[in-house]
Amino acid sequence: MREKQIGQYFDPETLPFHFCPGCGHGVILNHINSALEELEEDPRNVVIVSDIGCSGLADKYFTTNAFHGLHGRSVTYATGIKLANPDLNVIVLMGDGGCGIGGHHLISAARRNIGVTVLVFNNLNFGMTGGQHSVTTPEGAITSTTKNGNLEYPMDICATVSANGASFVARSTTFNKNLTKLIIEGITHQGFSLVDIWEMCTAYYVPNNKYNKPKLEETLSSLNFPQGILRKRERPEYSLAVRQYASDQNNQIPFDVKPLGSMFSGSLSKKISCIFAGDAGMRIGTAASAFSRGAILSGLWATQRSDYPVTVRSGYSISEVILSPEEVLFTGISNPNLMVILSPAGLEKVKSQLSKLNEEDHVFINVELLPIETRAKVIPLDFRKSGMKKEYWSFLAIAEFLNQKELYPLKALIAAINMGTPFSQRVIQAIEDTVKIAVE
Numbered sequence: 358m359r360e361k362q363i364g365q366y367f368d369p370e371t372l373p374f375h376f377c378p379g380c381g382h383g384v385i386l387n388h389i390n391s392a393l394e395e396l397e398e399d400p401r402n403v404v405i406v407s408d409i410g411c412s413g414l415a416d417k418y419f420t421t422n423a424f425h426g427l428h429g430r431s432v433t434y435a436t437g438i439k440l441a442n443p444d445l446n447v448i449v450l451m452g453d454g455g456c457g458i459g460g461h462h463l464i465s466a467a468r469r470n471i472g473v474t475v476l477v478f479n480n481l482n483f484g485m486t487g488g489q490h491s492v493t494t495p496e497g498a499i500t501s502t503t504k505n506g507n508l509e510y511p512m513d514i515c516a517t518v519s520a521n522g523a524s525f526v527a528r529s530t531t532f533n534k535n536l537t538k539l540i541i542e543g544i545t546h547q548g549f550s551l552v553d554i555w556e557m558c559t560a561y562y563v564p565n566n567k568y569n570k571p572k573l574e575e576t577l578s579s580l581n582f583p584q585g586i587l588r589k590r591e592r593p594e595y596s597l598a599v600r601q602y603a604s605d606q607n608n609q610i611p612f613d614v615k616p617l618g619s620m621f622s623g624s625l626s627k628k629i630s631c632i633f634a635g636d637a638g639m640r641i642g643t644a645a646s647a648f649s650r651g652a653i654l655s656g657l658w659a660t661q662r663s664d665y666p667v668t669v670r671s672g673y674s675i676s677e678v679i680l681s682p683e684e685v686l687f688t689g690i691s692n693p694n695l696m697v698i699l700s701p702a703g704l705e706k707v708k709s710q711l712s713k714l715n716e717e718d719h720v721f722i723n724v725e726l727l728p729i730e731t732r733a734k735v736i737p738l739d740f741r742k743s744g745m746k747k748e749y750w751s752f753l754a755i756a757e758f759l760n761q762k763e764l765y766p767l768k769a770l771i772a773a774i775n776m777g778t779p780f781s782q783r784v785i786q787a788i789e790d791t792v793k794i795a796v797e
């Protein structure tokens with residue numbers, strides 16, 4: 358483990374790097390830290406978007422905002438974040454593997470000239486998964502997937518984004534003393550900026566190729582890949598251009614999210630954790646969203662997490678909702694208080710949670726799924742009485758629940774439903790009237 362430099366942007370509790378000894382990733386992180394310190398950026402204004410791989414472990418060392426998603430997609434998340442709030446300083450940390458897997462995202466970001474900074478941790482192989490060759494592995498290089506030497510020509514990341522409109526492009530190695538300065542230039546540039554940083558994977562690429570600093574420099578010059586600032590030009594930055602366009606058209610920006618106001622008053626005094634379980638196509642997620650929005654409109658806090666199999670139109674659909682009079686800082690549910698179960702697939706998926714419920718908790722369940730074993734109060738619901746299609750059952754169940762438990766007014770749920778996809782008046786009326794579906 359390397360000694361880690363402690364700065365304003367690293368966790369003050371000294372979290373040591375978990376990279377292999379001599380790995381270039383730590384060197385780059387220290388330069389990023391120095392760059393942010395020199396810029397005196399407010400950490401709350403910085404978002405580090407990390408990719409996957411050893412380089413993807415980097416965000417946890419920073420005391421900034423962070424987003425960690427799928428391999429190769431970091432640039433897409435960064436684009437969304439910057440579009441939503443152009444004032445944020447969005448920095449993507451991705452490996453050469455991520456550049457290959459998400460190559461087209463990189464090109465699109467460059468074309469758009471979205472104002473994010475991409476720092477490529479280019480160690481010429483997939484470090485985390487065992488040193489396989491990547492898009493930047495030089496010809497002839499030995500990796501675990503090119504035992505007799507790589508036959509492919511390496512991708513020139515800088516030339517690729519440059520040719521596609523990037524407005525700041527630079528290349529460096531971790532041995533460059535001025536790397537901090539280069540990163541600062543990238544961060545302060547208004548449009549899309551990328552710094553391709555060549556470095557050492559001491560676990561795989563270095564031993565496989567008897568690699569060292571002179572060899573790295575030699576590779577760069579034999580490929581005719583220059584170092585330093587390779588492109589700097591002015592082009593309209595995308596998130597600002599979108600806003601300019603919208604204002605010229607007298608339009609609202611579609612992704613300018615406005616917070617929901619508080620129009621009703623809720624009577625919830627402590628946190629309640631709810632699980633909705635049904636089939637795909639039963640609008641479980643939509644109903645859970647309306648339930649959450651209704652709570653927010655009633656002055657409460659709400660979080661929602663959804664789960665469904667890869668197949669969107671078949672199998673289970675689950676939504677977990679937490680409502681609270683106070684801010685919810687953890688969105689997971691270990692012990693639910695309320696379960697709404699509508700279908701066999703939904704029941705199968707959440708069955709193990711039933712034993713965690715206590716006497717004061719509730720299960721609102723399709724009567725056809727009984728019997729179940731639980732200590733909670735079971736309220737059987739007979740949806741056949743409503744004459745409504747399955748896709749509206751979860752709304753009816755929520756209305757019934759609100760009617761019995763009075764967490765917040767039914768009017769708030771209706772207002773929340775009306776904010777989403779319009780329903781037929783008949784359905785709204787059924788929810789409003791809380792069609793009696795509970796079995797007496």
Ligand SMILES: Cc1ncc(C[n+]2csc(CCOP(=O)(O)OP(=O)(O)O)c2C)c(N)n1
Nearest residue numbers: 410411412428452453454455482483484485
């Ligand atoms: C879509 C996808 N494909 C493959 C993987 C498996 N995977 C995890 S890390 C990794 C290699 C990462 O290499 P790189 O981006 O160069 O980062 P490094 O580990 O070298 O820092 C791969 C292929 C994955 N997580 N997701």
Ligand code: SF4
Nearest residue numbers: 377380411484558559
């Ligand atoms: S496997 Fe390679 S990239 Fe990963 S920490 Fe070790 S040296 Fe660094």
Ligand SMILES: [Mg+2]
Nearest residue numbers: 452453482484
């Ligand atoms: Mg790599």
